[in-house]
Amino acid sequence: MKLRYFVSAFFIFAFGRFSQAQNTLKTSAKGARYQIVDAHPGDRIKLDNVITFNLTIKTERDSVLMSSYQRGQPFTTQVQPSKTVDDLMDIFPLLAAKDSVRILIPADSLFKGHEQDRPPFLSGKNASVVYLLKIEKVQSLDEAIAEHKAAEAKAKEAAEKLKTEETSRIAKYVAALSPAPKATVSGLYYQVLTPSAKPKPLPGDTLLVNYIGRTLDGKVFDTNLKDEAQKAGVLQPGRPYEAFQFVVKAGQVIPGWDEGFLLLNQGSKARLIIPSKLAYADRGAGNDIPPYSPLVFDVELLSIKPGKHPAVAKKTPVKKASGKKVVKKKISTKKK
Known part of the structure; x- marks a missing residue:
């Protein structure tokens, strides 16, 4: 009886935490849902700042599609006004150095205009791609140029x-x-x-x-x-x-x-x-x-x-002189 009570209590607690996590998701101006999972004190990122960040892109089932950790090098970009939902430019100004954020990009928005490229595992109606982002460094443009x-x-x-x-x-x-x-x-x-x-x-x-x-x-x-x-x-x-x-x-x-x-x-x-x-x-x-x-x-x-091989030019044989003197005949131009 106690065991059944414990299991029930555990699932109620877990479901409550899951629901709370879902409710903390906010929506950006471009339609991405996000949750800051590790916040740090400091100035928020501004337009024209140069930021260095690590990024992992996954499916909702945790299959890794791309990771800057795997390639061994973080990304660097200059913050500009946002143009598309996946450029993350409307997410960066919400963060400070060392912040981590989980972002859900709707697959419908991600593949809008080129639906033929949409893979089968993102074919669901509410399918999303998960971006796990960590800001490693924030610099002014002058600081970034000097460092470069x-x-x-x-x-x-x-x-x-x-x-x-x-x-x-x-x-x-x-x-x-x-x-x-x-x-x-x-x-x-x-x-x-x-x-x-x-x-x-x-x-x-x-x-x-x-x-x-x-x-x-x-x-x-x-x-x-x-x-x-x-x-x-x-x-x-x-x-x-x-x-x-x-x-x-x-x-x-x-x-x-x-x-x-x-x-x-x-x-x-x-x-x-x-x-x-x-x-x-x-x-x-x-x-x-x-x-x-x-x-x-x-x-x-x-x-x-074997492939096509460059043609080798054939050498024209050179005729040896016979040693005999060639006598040219004179042709008369007078009419008979």
Whole structure:
């Protein structure tokens, strides 16, 4: 009897808390429902402020659609007048630094005008997308510009150091490898780990490959192999892990790949040590690949599908002189 009373009391309490939470939801000017779940003292965000925030977008059943935490970098934006329900510009001025808020965006509003893009799991009449937002930092425009310039200067200094040290870093890495890699004129190094007697690809062929990409210090930044991604902690939920396909010498991959795979036979495994000028140069690629970063790829050339190869111009044979003197006949222009 006591147990039944306890269970009943628990459900009444839980339902009461749920109803209270539902009742605390407010509606923004654009029609989003929101609830500030963690409020902090401080000035509210103003127009033209630059804010840094983390955002997770989920379904109402808690399936994560996108997360700045997963990508490892928060978002930054300047607060402007609100134009659409999902730009959150009417929510930001309600918050201060470190505040957290739960926002429900109606799917009807989110996909208005492009209903064909609406996924089946948001097809319900009152379906919503859940935004979980946390304000990390609030700055004036001048403060944000000053911080950006300082960060640029620091990044430029670090890039120059990496540029200066790149050649010696590659030389040190290559010297430790056995068997010794071969070098090409461009500065690419390649080390055949599992040889094959099968044909090599030609420019225009479609290649199917496996790869693991690392920095010189051994950090894995990308791979098409699920087990390797899981082991390195770079597994991307929802990504199809399968053999990677590209057309060689068609500008679809970094130059180091275009050059390196033409040196390999089908079925072979190899290691490519690619200088930054044949990869991402002074641009870098995300947090894992700074400017002037040499890259190391362990690759396997699975198959070659012949493509259209550039036509090779045929040489016109040159006739050798016979040595006989050619006598030209004079043609008379007089009429008979």
